[in-house]
Amino acid sequence: MELTELTLRELQRMLADKKVSSAELTRAFLARIAEADARVNAYVTVCEDQALAAAAEADRRIAAGEAGPLTGIPVALKDIFNTEGVRTTCASKILDNYVAPYDATAWARLKQSGAVLLGKLNMDEFAMGSSNENSAYGPTRNPWNPETVPGGSSGGSAACVAARMAAAALGTDTGGSIRQPASHCGVVGLKPTYGRVSRYGVIAYASSLDQVGPVARDVEDCAAMLQAVAGHDPADSTSVDTPVPDYLESLREGVKGLRIGLPKEYFIEGLDPDVKAAVEGAIAVYRSLGAEFVEVSLPHTDYAVACYYLIATAEASSNLARYDGVRYGERVDEGGGLIDMYNRSRAAGFGDEVKRRIMLGTYALSSGYYDAYYLKAQKVRTLVRQDFLDAFAKVDVLLTPVAPTPAFNIGEKTGDPLQMYLSDIFTIPVNLAGTCGMSLPCGLSAGGLPIGLQLVGKPFGEADILRAGHAFEQATVWHEKKADI
Numbered sequence: 001m002e003l004t005e006l007t008l009r010e011l012q013r014m015l016a017d018k019k020v021s022s023a024e025l026t027r028a029f030l031a032r033i034a035e036a037d038a039r040v041n042a043y044v045t046v047c048e049d050q051a052l053a054a055a056a057e058a059d060r061r062i063a064a065g066e067a068g069p070l071t072g073i074p075v076a077l078k079d080i081f082n083t084e085g086v087r088t089t090c091a092s093k094i095l096d097n098y099v100a101p102y103d104a105t106a107w108a109r110l111k112q113s114g115a116v117l118l119g120k121l122n123m124d125e126f127a128m129g130s131s132n133e134n135s136a137y138g139p140t141r142n143p144w145n146p147e148t149v150p151g152g153s154s155g156g157s158a159a160c161v162a163a164r165m166a167a168a169a170l171g172t173d174t175g176g177s178i179r180q181p182a183s184h185c186g187v188v189g190l191k192p193t194y195g196r197v198s199r200y201g202v203i204a205y206a207s208s209l210d211q212v213g214p215v216a217r218d219v220e221d222c223a224a225m226l227q228a229v230a231g232h233d234p235a236d237s238t239s240v241d242t243p244v245p246d247y248l249e250s251l252r253e254g255v256k257g258l259r260i261g262l263p264k265e266y267f268i269e270g271l272d273p274d275v276k277a278a279v280e281g282a283i284a285v286y287r288s289l290g291a292e293f294v295e296v297s298l299p300h301t302d303y304a305v306a307c308y309y310l311i312a313t314a315e316a317s318s319n320l321a322r323y324d325g326v327r328y329g330e331r332v333d334e335g336g337g338l339i340d341m342y343n344r345s346r347a348a349g350f351g352d353e354v355k356r357r358i359m360l361g362t363y364a365l366s367s368g369y370y371d372a373y374y375l376k377a378q379k380v381r382t383l384v385r386q387d388f389l390d391a392f393a394k395v396d397v398l399l400t401p402v403a404p405t406p407a408f409n410i411g412e413k414t415g416d417p418l419q420m421y422l423s424d425i426f427t428i429p430v431n432l433a434g435t436c437g438m439s440l441p442c443g444l445s446a447g448g449l450p451i452g453l454q455l456v457g458k459p460f461g462e463a464d465i466l467r468a469g470h471a472f473e474q475a476t477v478w479h480e481k482k483a484d485i
């Protein structure tokens with residue numbers, strides 16, 4: 001079998017047994033990128049020289065018996081993680097020339113463990129989008145069908161893993177950006193609890209929602225990646241100092257007696273029939289494995305998307321104020337003075353969706369409107385969170401669809417932002433609640449596109465959703481299906 005087809009843990013075993021070197025592995029993935037990425041456009045930057053140097057260093061560590069769990073494993077990062085010496089664009093023209101002077105903590109941890117960075121992955125500009133069409137570097141295509149979107153905003157991360165162009169990747173999820181693309185690309189993506197993984201060095205979109213997480217081939221690989229990045233970081237005051245469980249160990253526990261909640265608001269009219277059938281199939285699998293189902297209610301679900309688009313845009317308008325052409329990023333200076341330079345730089349550097357959100361957010365925060373919009377949205381957010389906490393008093397995990405439809409066609413929703421925003425109707429409430437959720441493959445549509453299942457856990461309940469996901473994979477074959485690209 002091709003090296004690029006192997007799972008992360010198979011690669012770990014081969015490296016440990018010295019059946020392959022990291023240099024060979026890295027070259028195999030670079031060759032795969034050279035062959036397939038013209039059709040997918042998952043990478044914004046491929047850092048071949050750095051990758052080969054890191055692989056040589058990994059081989060030295062392995063030979064010296066100093067290997068960590070990820071030593072020699074080729075991975076890739078959404079282009080939102082600062083990486084010292086490799087440019088970080090956030091898929092925006094305004095950061096086209098930006099090379100960070102330091103590493104994001106999540107990447108620093110992978111690097112310390114010995115992972116090899118292949119490159120930086122395409123995304124929606126500043127993580128704003130659900131289709132990867134809002135990138136200054138062109139859309140990423142879904143490896144299952146290049147006419148369709150891979151989802152977003154971590155579309156490059158999901159497409160890259162699906163097309164076997166890295167062993168695993170990291171993404172970020174503010175309203176669904178790891179789970180929705182994972183669902184559309186037939187891979188596993190996990191958004192950890194807010195505070196579980198450091199966001200230091202990750203370019204901020206909406207700071208009260210953003211969270212870093214893994215995208216991988218299956219649940220076990222996903223657990224291994226989470227293990228490597230989770231934990232407190234003194235450099236991020238929102239990261240929580242609570243012990244990180246042994247995620248791989250907890251996978252073995254099975255789901256007998258696990259109480260799974262089905263939120264009735266998530267099984268609605270308008271759910272695509274193939275998605276509905278796949279999720280119902282997953283419920284039947286869990287039943288046969290001895291899990292118990294309980295109907296629960298998340299009564300404020302209807303308000304979540306509106307609430308999210310107020311909070312996220314408000315925070316974005318504040319976070320993106322720093323891109324003014326002065327310290328970094330594109331500068332357009334035509335001699336009209338400082339304010340003119342700011343305006344021109346921002347007008348030229350930001351794409352349309354980013355501008356739309358800055359305007360929405362600035363409006364929501366302006367005096368006279370603050371109480372009616374931002375403050376009200378914060379109150380609604382508390383109600384949404386309380387819904388989840390009430391449900392978790394009765395059940396261990398929740399099971400829901402990830403997205404209302406399989407991947408849609410490129411161009412299909414670009415003219416209608418509201419339709420695009422509704423792609424995240426089942427993922428956004430999890431971010432508002434600050435808890436964890438994972439997408440894993442549970443079926444294929446009539447058109448042959450992957451469908452994802454969402455498992456939502458209690459705050460810091462990543463081990464529960466990972467073990468539930470692993471049990472599902474043990475009983476099914478969906479995670480073994482692969483895109484033909």
Ligand code: GLN
Nearest residue numbers: 127128129174175176177
């Ligand atoms: N699609 C949502 C948005 O555009 C979520 C994005 C994300 O999670 N980064 O805001």
